[in-house]
Every structure is written in C-alpha cells, then in structure tokens.
Amino acid sequence: MRFSVEQMINLPGMKVLNCHEIEGIGLIIEIEKMAKSCTCRKCGYQTSSIHQNHWRIVQDLPISDRQVQLKINRRQFRCKKCQKIFSEELDFIEKNRGYTKRLAADIIKQVLDSNIRSVALRNDLTDEEIESMLNAQAILIESIDFARVKRIGIDEIALVKGQGNYLAIIVDLDTNKPIEILRSALRSSASLSRRSEELRKVFEGWGYAVLEQIHEVSIDLWNPYKNLVEELMPNVDVTADRFHVMKQITDELDTARKSEKRAAEKILNKPEKERKLTGITKSKYSLLKNEKDLTEQQKEKLKSVLEVSPQLSKMHALKEEFRYIFETKYSWGEGVLKLLDWMHNAMSFFPKSIGTIQRWFGEIVGYFDNRTTSGVVEGINNKLKLIKRLGYGFRNFENFKLRSLLTWHFGINYP
Structure with missing residues (x-):
C-alpha cells in the first residue's frame, strides 16, 4: 500500500x-x-x-x-x-502557501478555460484562494524575456463591438504571443494621445538595449504610433499592417453598397426597383468576404448583386485584385509596380483608400520585404473576448490583463 x-x-x-x-x-x-x-x-x-x-x-x-x-x-x-x-x-x-505548486498549476489551467467561481466550487476552494494562485503567477508576466523580442505588432481591438472601448495590444510577431495589454479607453483624440503616452512608458521601461534590437514594427494606420516607434527604436522599419489597409477598402466598398441600395429604393419603376433591391439586399458579406471563402449560398448572392450593379461589380473585382497582390509572393519591385497599376485603375472607385495608400505608401510596400502583418491579433482578439465573458466583466483591469497574458505565457510543468 x-x-x-x-x-x-x-x-x-x-x-x-x-x-x-x-x-x-x-x-x-x-x-x-x-x-x-x-x-x-x-x-x-x-x-x-x-x-x-x-x-x-x-x-x-x-x-x-x-x-x-x-x-x-x-x-x-x-x-x-x-x-x-x-x-x-x-x-x-511555495513559501507560506497551503497548496502544492502542481495543484496551483492545475487550478490555473482550469481557470484559463473557465472562470474563478466555477473552479472554486469544483475544487472546494474559495475565490480568494484561486485569486491568490493567479496573482502568484504574475512573476511569469514580469519575467517575459524582452531580450528575445525583435519584431512586434501594435494593434487596437474592441472587446465589445460598438461601445467604443478599446485595448492596445503589443504582440511578439516571432512567437505570436501578446506581451503587453494597455488599458481600454474611448477612441477619442484625447484618449489616443494618452494611449500613446502609456505606450511610450511601456517601451521606455523595456530599456534602450531592447529597443535598439527591434528591427520591425507592424502597426495600424495611425501616425502617433508610427512617430513613437521611429523616435524610440533607432533601427526599426515600420510596416503598415495590410489587413488594416484591406479594411479601408472593404469599408469603402460597403459604403458604396449602402449608397447603391438607397439609390435603388428611389427608383420609380417598380419591377426595376425590385430587381435591384433583390440583388443588393443582404449582400454585404458576399461582397466583402474573400471570394474563395464564400459558401455556395454566398456565391449565388454575389452573382446576383454583380448582375444588378456594374459599380459594385467593378469595385468587388478591384477589391479581390488588391487582396491577390498581397497574397502573391511578389518581389518588392514587382509588388510596388502591381500596386501602382492597381491604384491607377481604382482611383475613381476607391478615392478614400487611394488617399490613405498614398500617405502610407512606404510603410505599405514595406510588406513586400518581409511579408510582416499583425494578422495574428485577430485570433488574440477572439480569445480576449472569451476571457472577458468568462470573467463576467473583470472590473479590475489588472486582473483581466494578468488572466489574459497567462493564457499565452502560462505553461510551467511542476513536479
């Protein structure tokens, strides 16, 4: 025995x-x-x-x-x-703890897939004991090895769509793990300025040796972030994240879709009005989604909207061509020429997006050098939303941040 x-x-x-x-x-x-x-x-x-x-x-x-x-x-x-x-x-x-390290590790794994209250009840523990286990793991986050960080992505995500609250996320693009989360705030000019200053404090806290070794940063299309990283990181190349550029184009296409629908609603000829509205109504995802990823039903809807609107048909073709340029492995020179040709053809259809591309041209074509994006943030965003729901709101931001970062950085095997 x-x-x-x-x-x-x-x-x-x-x-x-x-x-x-x-x-x-x-x-x-x-x-x-x-x-x-x-x-x-x-x-x-x-x-x-x-x-x-x-x-x-x-x-x-x-x-x-x-x-x-x-x-x-x-x-x-x-x-x-x-x-x-x-x-x-x-x-x-651990010193002065009433549980083994391996129990704490197992409990934290459960919490990362559930919530504190449920895990406490399941394991005959108090909420306070589990929070103590979580807080004891803060050392994992504090000991992230920034000496290994060479490429980062900076992005902003909305945990609750439409409510205006955002988080700024810094991601190590070589490990695809978030390494910093900044407090949410309303997306106003004042709050973005504060966010930029918060980001400055984070970077300066890493120390010059770390900042000097970072050679690439992928960002969304916001100048204060660009100016900040260029100021603090002497060897950095800034790349505009192509997914944010793509969003500019799909947003402009969606604006055109809404305009076409409003115009169709004003048509006096009833059969023509019904024909147009039948084709355009509920066509958003068929137009904006990557065409190769459409379901059969969405393909049929796309076909119908393209038949009733030459304007949307041309814009959809240009949108797909833009995506293809960035998904095809062109050299830097070929990529630049393809993009310039596209801009020439799209000028009258996507004037707003063309203006953005012109202002950020150097950062956008920088993608063709290393094909760097912050696309991984989309997956991180989905996990953070799940954590937010499981945590019932996390009124304490530091608890939310710790819980979130542990999702990617917790992985110690104890005896």
Missing part, C-alpha cells in the same frame, strides 16, 4: 509515512524527505542533527476524485558548524 501511494503522489525524494481517509475531508497522506541530512544555507555544512519536527498540511492534486491533504514533516536541522537552526527546503510548495 505504501509503495503504491508513493507512486500515486509522485514526489521524488519523499517517502510516505502513513495514509488514511477521513470522510468529508479525503485522503490524509503523511510524508517526509528520505534524506537523512541537509545542507546549511549559511555555511554549506552537511548536517544530520535534527532540531525538531515541524508538521504542516497542504492541499494536493486529487487522487481518483478524492481530495488529498499532504501532512508534511518539514524538519528543522541544527548546523553543528555554525549552530544555525534552519528548515529543509520543499521544492514542490
């Missing part, structure tokens, strides 16, 4: 002294270290002189759905050389 329990608890270097079960509590397993001696932390002398036994109880991972309490003899030794009294180290328990 003792040997099988030692196998089940799997704590190398520990031996089982006793094991019994108490109804309503679970298994109580008494353990202590196998070693007869311990090294003095002050002078390094090896001693076997036990000063006293000191028992403590901590919660461990359950065994066969039974709660497990480890009753541990953490012995105190007296060093014969320096006379210091010290306690032996137990590497599977």
Whole structure:
C-alpha cells in the first residue's frame, strides 16, 4: 500500500509515512524527505542533527476524485558548524502557501478555460484562494524575456463591438504571443494621445538595449504610433499592417453598397426597383468576404448583386485584385509596380483608400520585404473576448490583463 501511494503522489525524494481517509475531508497522506541530512544555507555544512519536527498540511492534486491533504514533516536541522537552526527546503510548495505548486498549476489551467467561481466550487476552494494562485503567477508576466523580442505588432481591438472601448495590444510577431495589454479607453483624440503616452512608458521601461534590437514594427494606420516607434527604436522599419489597409477598402466598398441600395429604393419603376433591391439586399458579406471563402449560398448572392450593379461589380473585382497582390509572393519591385497599376485603375472607385495608400505608401510596400502583418491579433482578439465573458466583466483591469497574458505565457510543468 505504501509503495503504491508513493507512486500515486509522485514526489521524488519523499517517502510516505502513513495514509488514511477521513470522510468529508479525503485522503490524509503523511510524508517526509528520505534524506537523512541537509545542507546549511549559511555555511554549506552537511548536517544530520535534527532540531525538531515541524508538521504542516497542504492541499494536493486529487487522487481518483478524492481530495488529498499532504501532512508534511518539514524538519528543522541544527548546523553543528555554525549552530544555525534552519528548515529543509520543499521544492514542490511555495513559501507560506497551503497548496502544492502542481495543484496551483492545475487550478490555473482550469481557470484559463473557465472562470474563478466555477473552479472554486469544483475544487472546494474559495475565490480568494484561486485569486491568490493567479496573482502568484504574475512573476511569469514580469519575467517575459524582452531580450528575445525583435519584431512586434501594435494593434487596437474592441472587446465589445460598438461601445467604443478599446485595448492596445503589443504582440511578439516571432512567437505570436501578446506581451503587453494597455488599458481600454474611448477612441477619442484625447484618449489616443494618452494611449500613446502609456505606450511610450511601456517601451521606455523595456530599456534602450531592447529597443535598439527591434528591427520591425507592424502597426495600424495611425501616425502617433508610427512617430513613437521611429523616435524610440533607432533601427526599426515600420510596416503598415495590410489587413488594416484591406479594411479601408472593404469599408469603402460597403459604403458604396449602402449608397447603391438607397439609390435603388428611389427608383420609380417598380419591377426595376425590385430587381435591384433583390440583388443588393443582404449582400454585404458576399461582397466583402474573400471570394474563395464564400459558401455556395454566398456565391449565388454575389452573382446576383454583380448582375444588378456594374459599380459594385467593378469595385468587388478591384477589391479581390488588391487582396491577390498581397497574397502573391511578389518581389518588392514587382509588388510596388502591381500596386501602382492597381491604384491607377481604382482611383475613381476607391478615392478614400487611394488617399490613405498614398500617405502610407512606404510603410505599405514595406510588406513586400518581409511579408510582416499583425494578422495574428485577430485570433488574440477572439480569445480576449472569451476571457472577458468568462470573467463576467473583470472590473479590475489588472486582473483581466494578468488572466489574459497567462493564457499565452502560462505553461510551467511542476513536479
């Protein structure tokens, strides 16, 4: 029985002294270290002189759905050389914690897939105990190795669409993991200015050595971010994220769709009016979505809208051509020529987007050098929305930030 329990608890270097079960509590397993001696932390002398036994109880991972309490003899030794009294180290328990490291790791994994209240009830813990486990992992976030960061993406996402609250996300583009999240704010000129200053503090906190080694930054089309990274990062190349440029084009196409629908509603000829409206109504996703990703039903809808609107037909073709330019592996020179030709052909259809491309031309064609984008942020955005829902709002932003970053950076295997 003792040997099988030692196998089940799997704590190398520990031996089982006793094991019994108490109804309503679970298994109580008494353990202590196998070693007869311990090294003095002050002078390094090896001693076997036990000063006293000191028992403590901590919660461990359950065994066969039974709660497990480890009753541990953490012995105190007296060093014969320096006379210091010290306690032996137990590497599977954090100092002053009532649970093992591996239980905390398992609980946090559960929380990352659920919420604190549900996990607390499932594991017979309090919310406060689980929050303590989460906060103890903040060191993982504080110890992110920025010395490895060479390429980053900066983007803003709205956790709740239409409510105007945004988060700024910094992503390591080589690991595809977020490494910083800035507090949400209304997307006004004043709040964006504050966000830029918050971002400056973050970058300056990384130190010059880190900023000097960053050689590429992918950003959305916002000048304050561009000016900031160029000011602080001496060796950086700024690339405009192509998905944000693509969004400018699809937004302009959608504006044209709405205009065409309004014009159709004013047609006096009833059969012609119905023909146009039948083709245009509910055509948004068929027009804006990548054509190769359309469902059969969406393809049929696209066909009908293109038949009734030469304007939308031409704009849709240009939108697909623009996407193709950036999805095809052109060299920098070929990519630039293809984009210039597209701009010439699209001038009368996408005047707003053309203006944006002209202002950001250098940053946009920089994509053809390394094909860098912040597209990974879309997947990060979806996970953050899920975390927000599971956390019932996270009124404390720091808790939300910690929980979010742990989703990507938590992965320690404890014994």
